Amino acid sequence: GAGVSQSPSNKVTEKGKDVELRCDPISGHTALYWYRQSLGQGLEFLIYFQGNSAPDKSGLPSDRFSAERTGGSVSTLTIQRTQQEDSAVYLCASSHGTSLYSNQPQHFGDGTRLSIL
Amino acid sequence: GIQVEQSPPDLILQEGANSTLRCNFSDSVNNLQWFHQNPWGQLINLFYIPSGTKQNGRLSATTVATERYSLLYISSSQTTDSGVYFCAVPNAGNNRKLIWGLGTSLAVNP
Numbered sequence: 001g002a003g004v005s006q007s008p009s010n011k012v013t014e015k016g017k018d019v020e021l022r023c024d025p026i027s028g029h030t031a032l033y034w035y036r037q038s039l040g041q042g043l044e045f046l047i048y049f050q051g052n053s054a055p056d057k058s059g060l061p062s063d064r065f066s067a068e069r070t071g072g073s074v075s076t077l078t079i080q081r082t083q084q085e086d087s088a089v090y091l092c093a094s095s096h097g098t099s100l101y102s103n104q105p106q107h108f109g110d111g112t113r114l115s116i117l
Numbered sequence: 118g119i120q121v122e123q124s125p126p127d128l129i130l131q132e133g134a135n136s137t138l139r140c141n142f143s144d145s146v147n148n149l150q151w152f153h154q155n156p157w158g159q160l161i162n163l164f165y166i167p168s169g170t171k172q173n174g175r176l177s178a179t180t181v182a183t184e185r186y187s188l189l190y191i192s193s194s195q196t197t198d199s200g201v202y203f204c205a206v207p208n209a210g211n212n213r214k215l216i217w218g219l220g221t222s223l224a225v226n227p
Binding site: 037043048056091105111 | 218
């Protein structure tokens with residue numbers, strides 16, 4: 001598609017379950033980012049991929065969070081043993097991310113709204 | 118790290134009014150983005166404006182990089198302009214991690 005695609009758009013699950021969120025970046029974008037937005041808050045950076053590698057994992061809140069990217073395209077963010085404080089909107093963005101294009105803007109998907117009961 | 122401050126935090130307008138939103142940042146940057154998050158949570162790119170002025174319909178933005186601020190102008194506001202407006206700049210030393218302001222929450226009343 002033309003934009004960043006995220007799935008599912010909404011996810012409701014019980015505390016303690018694992019969840020997997022998916023992001024399809026814009027075709028040709030080598031950089032991919034995950035952010036989290038809790039209710040009424042700004043956006044919190046989670047992780048950034050350049051190709052399939054993640055040079056910056058500093059934003060992951062705990063070891064229950066992990067992310068991977070394969071084929072330089074689709075990325076999944078996995079949250080294990082979910083807690084209620086994990087409830088948030090998880091946003092994915094992509095950009096041209098090579099050193100030649102380091103100033104390119106980030107384009108965002110519509111997000112996954114995660115609710116932990 | 119770089120700090121981003123937005124003002125005002127909240128704004129209520131009557132339809133048709135004009136407004137100016139401000140974004141101050143604490144260090145020099147080489148790009149800046151303005152976003153609109155609509156009431157349904159969608160985050161929409163408005164401007165990518167490291168410097169100078171850009172216009173898109175009723176919206177325009179100006180960034181004065183040497184003075185570390187950017188302004189977003191909304192003219193003839195409409196109810197569909199309601200939502201939260203964020204500015205974001207790259208973290209120093211890492212162009213790809215955006216640092217976000219807390220946003221300006223705008224409500225446009227009919």
